[in-house]
Amino acid sequence: MTRTPPVYRRLAQRLAAELRTGLWRRGDALPPENELARGYGVSRRTVRHALALMQSDGLIDKGQGRNARYCARVIESQGRNLDDFPTAARQVGMTPATRVLGVTGRRSGLAESRALALPVGTTVTEIERLRLLDGRAVVRQSSVLPQWVADTLPVDRLMRDSLYDLIRRATGSTLRIGTQHYSAVAAAPGPASDLGLEPGASLLRLCRLVVDDRGRPVEYSDSLVRDGYFRFDD
Template sequence: MGADHAYQRLASRLIRELTGGLWRNGDPLPSEHALASAYAVSRRTVRQALELLQREGFVSKGQGRSTVYRERAIGRSGEKLVDFPTAAREAGFRPSTRLISTGHVEAGLSIAHALCVPLGSEVFEIRRVRLLEGRPVVHQTSLLPARLAGKLDVATLADTSLYTMLRAALGGEIFLAREHVSLLSASEEEAAALSIPKASPLLRVQRVVVDGEGRAVEYSNSALQDSFFRF
């Protein structure tokens, strides 16, 4: 990457620092002069980097000429099960979804365990990329019991929440039964879907969703770019 992209490199470094969990909404950043000195770049590079961060919603102008951190991250919903579009809009983002594929697959060990179905039985798979402000940030695979596949309007999955579809299909509420968060390196497929280098660090979030009788209705396996999420 040439010198003309120095501000993009600096912006990436600043995003990693600002989204590391210690910064709170409204915390002031150091001055342009201090940032330029600390990162050994010109003030023009700092200014360009801060403009990029402001366009992406990570910072805003505070009182006077100061730049402050603007927390925009999707957090855990606790006991309440909130779909991605709703959580994204509540955090101030413009969400969208790109549907990759749908179809029936055989349940492997983890899928069979999560959905409480026999190993090798047929389940319905939905693969999507979730975007914020047009930027791909989540590669998501959802697996459902085969019996539910015919009750879903899969053609509208790019525009309609899967949770909304499940509630309608089941005629009742659904609940988060289990959630596991871990670290992973992006696979070739995940890297391509998220437009990042292979083996980039990501968060893996695995969820099991159940109906009112405690029966598993969805197992999701999501790879997330952590700068947009809080866990």
């Protein structure tokens, strides 16, 4: 028989979900405890227990005599800015790491052929990686490169250097986002295992095309992103 979680734990889960809607920024103050108690129909004691749990999870900071503040460390991506994952992570106090799952040559399928402006079946290179924050896998990413880009890259440096930095240095180009598309998906068993989740868990899917300063496609990526670590603003 499944036990129902205590009221304070359910309240903490609900508050955490609402704080992660994108409406809150780091440092924003939450309403006072008595307002939360009235609004959610619980006692102040329950609110205090919920806030204490959220503080232990690193989601809020609650000092003596002041309202709790949202303090989750979230990487923010603004519009079409091409963010460097390691730099963005360090800016919010997190330790980034990359685990390369594989680098393979294969024939392009329909999606990457359209994105990279190649005939279907053209030889491309796929780089599959896990992106980690503070030791936890938060993104599973597949990057497909046209062969003229892949042939210039020192693959052995992918675990410690930014892919975009490597492309910039190798091609002498500046890079920008061409197109990107977001959708909600359920985690398939393989990606779920890589990200430490149960199959069927909700993920954000981000498909992005990156082009150089001449408008040439240099990378098409398909990323599965865990909830709670990133904020994407148009």
